[in-house]
Structures are given as structure tokens and as C-alpha cells.
Amino acid sequence: MIQASIAGIGSYVPSRVVTNADLMKIVDTSDEWIIKRTGIKERRYAADDQACSDLAYFAATSALEMAEMEPSELDCIIIGTVTGDHPFPSTACILQEKLGAKGAMAFDVSAGCTGFMLGLSIGSNMIKTGQFKKVLVMGGEVLSRVTDFEDRGTCVLFGDGAGAVVLTAPDDSGSGILSTHLESDGSYADMLNIPAGGSRKPPTLETIKNRKHYLYMEGQITFKMAIRTMTKIGNLALEQNGLTIEDIDYVVPHQANWRIIEGLAKKLGAPIDKVISEIHKYGNTSGASIPIALDEAVRSGKVKKGDLLLLTAFGAGYTWGSSIVRW
Numbered sequence: 140m141i142q143a144s145i146a147g148i149g150s151y152v153p154s155r156v157v158t159n160a161d162l163m164k165i166v167d168t169s170d171e172w173i174i175k176r177t178g179i180k181e182r183r184y185a186a187d188d189q190a191c192s193d194l195a196y197f198a199a200t201s202a203l204e205m206a207e208m209e210p211s212e213l214d215c216i217i218i219g220t221v222t223g224d225h226p227f228p229s230t231a232c233i234l235q236e237k238l239g240a241k242g243a244m245a246f247d248v249s250a251g252c253t254g255f256m257l258g259l260s261i262g263s264n265m266i267k268t269g270q271f272k273k274v275l276v277m278g279g280e281v282l283s284r285v286t287d288f289e290d291r292g293t294c295v296l297f298g299d300g301a302g303a304v305v306l307t308a309p310d311d312s313g314s315g316i317l318s319t320h321l322e323s324d325g326s327y328a329d330m331l332n333i334p335a336g337g338s339r340k341p342p343t344l345e346t347i348k349n350r351k352h353y354l355y356m357e358g359q360i361t362f363k364m365a366i367r368t369m370t371k372i373g374n375l376a377l378e379q380n381g382l383t384i385e386d387i388d389y390v391v392p393h394q395a396n397w398r399i400i401e402g403l404a405k406k407l408g409a410p411i412d413k414v415i416s417e418i419h420k421y422g423n424t425s426g427a428s429i430p431i432a433l434d435e436a437v438r439s440g441k442v443k444k445g446d447l448l449l450l451t452a453f454g455a456g457y458t459w460g461s462s463i464v465r466w
């Protein structure tokens with residue numbers, strides 16, 4: 140049974156391009172290392188006056204245009220983000236005001252790079268139950284603001300951007316979200332986090348001096364778990380829908396590292412040309428990476444009406460999720 144249709148998709152990346160050569164001026168790294176170990180050639184950083192809701196606004200507008208929908212028609216706005224405009228209120232509420240989407244309920248969800256998948260699951264299930272009819276689901280991040288440019292192991296990985304889909308009640312075309320699956324394991328919470336700035340360690344001169352307000356990651360554990368969990372939940376989605384990987388036209392994975400994407404494709408048994416990746420251009424944009432990659436694939440004509448897609452994501456928590464979508 141289809142949970143919800145996707146009436147429109149959109150994305151936005153800021154215009155400032157940061158190449159590997161640019162990062163070589165800041166940390167001890169090389170273009171060769173970054174490309175070989177991650178596949179990333181460049182990424183985008185937000186302008187100084189751009190916050191998460193500003194990037195989200197452009198992506199949302201683009202998705203609403205494709206859906207031929209006015210913002211005022213939205214019942215609900217959900218943004219997956221860990222780099223919102225403020226600790227509170229939600230970035231979704233700020234976006235609601237920017238869009239003029241009066242009457243919608245707006246909230247953020249926190250699942251790291253799985254944030255968009257979590258929003259997709261909540262939004263499509265809200266439509267399935269009949270609670271809402273038109274839901275904007277987004278992933279948006281300004282990771283450059285929490286990147287530690289003294290840590291070469293993480294600072295080369297991340298970029299900024301936003302992606303959006305507009306969900307509506309399913310029509311009889313057979314297109315839409317067939318299923319969503321979600322899991323988490325909080326025993327890995329310390330492996331990928333921002334250590335200070337919350338109620339555990341409020342900001343002090345000491346936390347700032349010790350660089351505890353920047354993103355921290357245990358790279359190798361995160362790498363292994365990303366491949367393991369995205370494979371597991373990708374296969375779960377296939378099984379629950381009575382599908383095999385041969386039925387899937389494209390896999391759209393979270394874009395964290397090209398070697399993770401290759402490892403995932405191998406374990407799923409998917410030929411690499413069936414995997415959509417924009418990692419070389421944008422790096423890891425966390426919760427925004429799947430809708431950005433899918434939007435570009437749709438707009439370039441690569442993903443066509445009727446194609447069957449497997450989306451699979453992994454992020455801080457650790458959290459992971461998947462979805463089968465008939466485009």
C-alpha cells in the first residue's frame with residue numbers, strides 16, 4: 140500500500156565552492172588523500188549571512204513549484220537538521236514564516252544524517268493516517284559552522300545544502316512511498332556528536348577553548364557501521380516489499396564517503412551504475428544528501444517516472460533508515 144505521493148522535489152546548495160586545494164591551505168592534507176579516501180573533490184559552504192532556514196527556503200520553493208502548490212496549502216513542515224538556525228525554536232517554524240505557510244504545523248527532527256529519512260517516515264505516515272494532506276519534508280544543514288578546521292580527519296568531509304520533497308495523499312498512479320524503515324542504537328551516541336553546548340556541557344570558556352562545540356567523529360567505527368546498517372535496513376526494505384535488488388532501478392544512499400557507497404553497493408549486490416552519488420561535488424551534507432542527490436537525478440532525467448528506488452541513510456545516534464519509492 141502506498142503511504143504518500145511525492146508531488147515535488149527540490150534542492151539548494153550555496154554558491155561558495157570550497158575545493159580540496161582550498162582546504163590544503165588550512166590543514167595538512169592533499170587533494171590526492173581526500174579523493175582516494177572519500178571521493179570528494181569539492182563542497183559548498185553557506186555565505187556568512189546564510190543559516191539553515193535560508194538554504195531550506197530555496198529548496199522548499201523549488202519543490203513547491205514542481206508540485207504546483209502554494210506554501211499556504213501546506214499542513215505540515217518537517218526538517219531533519221542538526222545545524223538549525225538556533226537551539227530553539229525549530230528551524231521549521233522559522234521556515235514556515237519565511238514561506239508564509241500560515242496554518243501548517245512545523246517541527247524539526249534530530250537523527251543526524253538520517254534526519255531526512257526520519258522526516259519522510261513521519262510525514263508519509265501522517266498522510267497515511269489522514270492527519271495531514273500536504274507535508275513538506277526536508278533535510279537541511281550548515282555543517283561548515285560546526286566543522287573543526289583543526290581536525291583534518293573530519294574537516295574535509297562536510298558541506299552545506301538543503302533538499303525537500305512535498306508529500307500528498309496517494310493518487311491511483313502507483314507512484315509514491317511504498318515503505319519506510321527506521322532503527323537506532325544509542326550505545327554509539329559518543330561516536331559522532333557535538334560534545335558541548337547542550338545541557339550536559341553548557342558553553343563555558345573551557346568548552347570553547349577545548350573545541351568541544353565542533354563535530355566529533357570516530358571515523359573508522361562510523362565507516363564500518365554506515366556500511367553494515369545501510370545494507371541491513373536496505374535489505375529489510377526489499378524483503379518487506381517482496382523485492383530483490385534486481386527490481387530496483389536506482390539506490391540513493393546517504394552520501395558520506397564514496398568508499399562507503401561502493402561498500403554498500405557491493406553488499407547489496409547492486410551494480411555501481413545503479414547507485415546515485417553526488418559526493419564528489421557536495422561532500423557529506425548530512426540529512427540533505429539524499430534529497431539533493433535525488434533532485435539532481437530527477438531533474439537531469441536520470442530517474443524517470445515509474446522507476447523503483449531504494450533510499451538508505453545512516454547517521455549520528457547511531458540512526459539508520461530506508462525507504463522504497465516508486466517515482
Ligand code: UT7
Nearest residue numbers: 168169172176252291292295358359361362365395396454
Ligand atoms: O555522515 C555520517 C557518517 N559519516 C561517515 O560515515 C564517515 C565515516 N568515516 C570515514 O569516511 C573515514 O573513516 C574517514 C574519511 C573519516 C577517514 O578515512 P580512513 O581511511 O578511516 O582514515 P584514518 O582515520 O584511518 O586515517 C589514516 C591516515 C592517518 O594517518 P596515520 O596515522 O596513518 O599516519 C590520518 O592521520 O590518514 C590520516 N588522515 C589524513 N591525511 C591527509 C586523516 N585525515 C586526513 C586528511 N588528509 N584529511
